[in-house]
Amino acid sequence: MAQLTFIEALREALRLEMQRDPRVVIMGEDVGTKGGVFRVTQGLQTEFGELRVLDTPLAEVGIAGAAIGAAFAGLRPVAEFQFADYIHPAWDQIVNEAATIRYRSYGDWSCPVVFRAPSGAGVFGGLYHSQSVEAYFAHVPGLKVVVPAIPADAKGLLAAAIRDDDPVVFFEHKKNYRRYREDVPDGEYVQPLGVARLDRPGTDLSVITYGIGVYWAREAADQVASEGLSTEILDLRTVAPLDREAIARTVQKTGKALVLHEDNRTLGVGAEVAAFIAEELFESLDAPVVRVAAADCHLPFAESQEAEIIPNPTRVAAALRRLASY
Amino acid sequence: MARAKTMPPRHRELGLSDQQVRELYRTMVLARVIDERLWILSRQGKAHFVLTSRGHEAAQVGSALALRVGYDYVFSYYRDMALGLALGFTPDDIFLSVLARQGDIMSGGRQLPNHLSSRRLRVATQSSSVASQIPHGAGAAYAARVLGEDFVAITYFGDGATSKGDFHEGLNFAAVWKLPAIFFCENNGWAISVPLDKQMGTATVAERAAAYGIPGVRLDGCDPLAVYAATREAVERARRGEGPTLIDAEVVRLTPHSSQDDDHYRTRDVLDEAKRRDPIPRFRRYLEEQNLLDEAEDARLWDELRAEVIAAQERAEAAPPPPPEEARRHLFAAEGR
Numbered sequence: 001m002a003q004l005t006f007i008e009a010l011r012e013a014l015r016l017e018m019q020r021d022p023r024v025v026i027m028g029e030d031v032g033t034k035g036g037v038f039r040v041t042q043g044l045q046t047e048f049g050e051l052r053v054l055d056t057p058l059a060e061v062g063i064a065g066a067a068i069g070a071a072f073a074g075l076r077p078v079a080e081f082q083f084a085d086y087i088h089p090a091w092d093q094i095v096n097e098a099a100t101i102r103y104r105s106y107g108d109w110s111c112p113v114v115f116r117a118p119s120g121a122g123v124f125g126g127l128y129h130s131q132s133v134e135a136y137f138a139h140v141p142g143l144k145v146v147v148p149a150i151p152a153d154a155k156g157l158l159a160a161a162i163r164d165d166d167p168v169v170f171f172e173h174k175k176n177y178r179r180y181r182e183d184v185p186d187g188e189y190v191q192p193l194g195v196a197r198l199d200r201p202g203t204d205l206s207v208i209t210y211g212i213g214v215y216w217a218r219e220a221a222d223q224v225a226s227e228g229l230s231t232e233i234l235d236l237r238t239v240a241p242l243d244r245e246a247i248a249r250t251v252q253k254t255g256k257a258l259v260l261h262e263d264n265r266t267l268g269v270g271a272e273v274a275a276f277i278a279e280e281l282f283e284s285l286d287a288p289v290v291r292v293a294a295a296d297c298h299l300p301f302a303e304s305q306e307a308e309i310i311p312n313p314t315r316v317a318a319a320l321r322r323l324a325s326y
Numbered sequence: 327m328a329r330a331k332t333m334p335p336r337h338r339e340l341g342l343s344d345q346q347v348r349e350l351y352r353t354m355v356l357a358r359v360i361d362e363r364l365w366i367l368s369r370q371g372k373a374h375f376v377l378t379s380r381g382h383e384a385a386q387v388g389s390a391l392a393l394r395v396g397y398d399y400v401f402s403y404y405r406d407m408a409l410g411l412a413l414g415f416t417p418d419d420i421f422l423s424v425l426a427r428q429g430d431i432m433s434g435g436r437q438l439p440n441h442l443s444s445r446r447l448r449v450a451t452q453s454s455s456v457a458s459q460i461p462h463g464a465g466a467a468y469a470a471r472v473l474g475e476d477f478v479a480i481t482y483f484g485d486g487a488t489s490k491g492d493f494h495e496g497l498n499f500a501a502v503w504k505l506p507a508i509f510f511c512e513n514n515g516w517a518i519s520v521p522l523d524k525q526m527g528t529a530t531v532a533e534r535a536a537a538y539g540i541p542g543v544r545l546d547g548c549d550p551l552a553v554y555a556a557t558r559e560a561v562e563r564a565r566r567g568e569g570p571t572l573i574d575a576e577v578v579r580l581t582p583h584s585s586q587d588d589d590h591y592r593t594r595d596v597l598d599e600a601k602r603r604d605p606i607p608r609f610r611r612y613l614e615e616q617n618l619l620d621e622a623e624d625a626r627l628w629d630e631l632r633a634e635v636i637a638a639q640e641r642a643e644a645a646p647p648p649p650p651e652e653a654r655r656h657l658f659a660a661e662g663r
Contacts, residue, residue, distance in 0.1 A: 025472055051472050057502060062461050062495030069465020072450045073399055073479070075472060077465075089491070096455045097462070105443045105451040106434030107656040142657050165659040 004184040007177040009151040010040050013158040014078065016188060018048050021076060024162055027054040028063055028080030028116075037082055038118060038177055064090035067113045068097050076112045076162060084119035084171055085131045098167035099142035114161045118174035119147075120212055120262055121294075121310050125174075126301035132211075132263035132294070137169045138240040138272075144168045144193055145240040149214035151182045153237055156191030164193060173212040173262075180215070194238045196246035202232030205320055206250040208273055209260040210236040217260060219313035224320050231320060239269045244276055248284075251277055255286035256323050262310055265293035287326035292319050335616050336551050340558075342391070344618050350391060350550055351609055351619070352627065354383040357408030358606055359631045360420055361581075363639055364439070368585040372643070373424050377440045381548075381580035382512050383408040384605035386482075388553030389510055389575075392561050393480060399466040400449045401459040401481040402442045405512060409482065410442045413449060417635050421642030428648045434656075435648040448477075457487035460496035460509065467505035467570070478564040480508040480557075486517025488531050497572065501538035506564035508557065509572045512547065514579040519591040532574035540570050547575030548605040551612075578603045 035042030390412035443451035463481030535542025
């Protein structure tokens, strides 16, 4: 078991999948010679050649559309968008095309494309290098939306996304690309899509989260542990489809649920989780569901203002205390 | 324009047999006959929506003749019914789709009419989002390079589609990597009600090719032999690894945009000129000049095809609607998610 950063784990998944399956190709801006602006694809063009690790023109519709076309003709492309903030021009291609291809052809065609993008704030990115956009895509039938938190899942879920026969939108928190080194299984390692992961067991409170929220939840759980509160952390890993059974298990266990994400609060993934709990698990609740999320605002460059908008471990801990005392 | 008696007929010069050009004409007429039926069904309230290929038949059928059907990838758009017939779709396929009945091989009754799709024929499913298929054609051509196969990808679209970013991004992508792609514009000069001079600053679509460093070929899209010749050349270039070609086939739209449109924005002169360029009587005259068809044979052909088409329509009308319990089927590979 190697200790890898998130980015090293992604790269290992890409390398292993490309070795395993000659139909897997990578396409995007700067992914080839440079190895990506974050170096996720570093060294891959040398190993697999310029056609399979393709430097595309700076054009997101073209990247998404060509990836879809390549999938029509038998490839399994991994399309990289340099930042999730720039995936928006490709919205039509991903939502009106990739997501509908199987459905609209009555199962005759499929679209096995992975659309990868770094997302998330806290890196002095300003309005256009900080966005969390997963909820938009999670609303679309026919798409799977994956937001891994830990390095092992970066590897295991990216491998699963590449092997999946349907389009997968895959968001990676850029702030965590190199921040943590954790155990990642060696060799072939695949984790199922649509299955949550119990990050930490607990008995008093549940934090249901994904992505960077898992790390905020860990810190917050540590803070309140000294006060005698035991917090369970559920990492959703895939925000579409949601693992409702795992959500039910933790809510039934603790009776108190906090839903956490960096994306905006209104109509975020947490809204769906909270609605599900209200509809299906009302009798298990000992307190109203609490949401901690961004403050429905754009993300400013100035750290002093950005910190006002996005959640942090201290705010999560405060919310946990309020929830515990309800 | 009389040709010298000693010169071989144009289709023979192009390597096409008499039988092939008779077949070409037959497919054009079949498309026209279906098209006429569809408008009748629309007026009867039996078809909710009709999109037409009337006036585009020569461009569609002539270009299809230059392809390896079932090997080359085809990305089409909503006007390409005649193209579909040339590639192997049947009148039954068309009517089942128009009436959204069970057994519709294109979409199981989910898509609007004329949204061709068949994996077996390598005709990609299309959306209704104009120009979105253009980068798909570039991507499929890229796949040919990766896989080391010599299929080409041909993408059809109208003149309005060339205004969209997808057109630019798709052509640019294909041009940079010299991909085996053919971009085929069925240029009828009208994007619903907006004429070409309000669609682009250039006089033609073909000259836009210069911006990508690829050949742009403008031709008479109402002449199936000219279309065949130019498409074949583009396909051969693509297979030789010399990159994409933009074909600008000047066609005519002989009907309103769709059954929901009334053409009130086009003058009588414009419509008369379109009618004068109708590819079907024109190709019939060519066949008559070559002694490959006479008036009686032509009348028999139309009668025979009309009977065939009415039979297909009746079979489709008798087919049941898609089962409601399957409305969510095929969202994902694994059912029940």
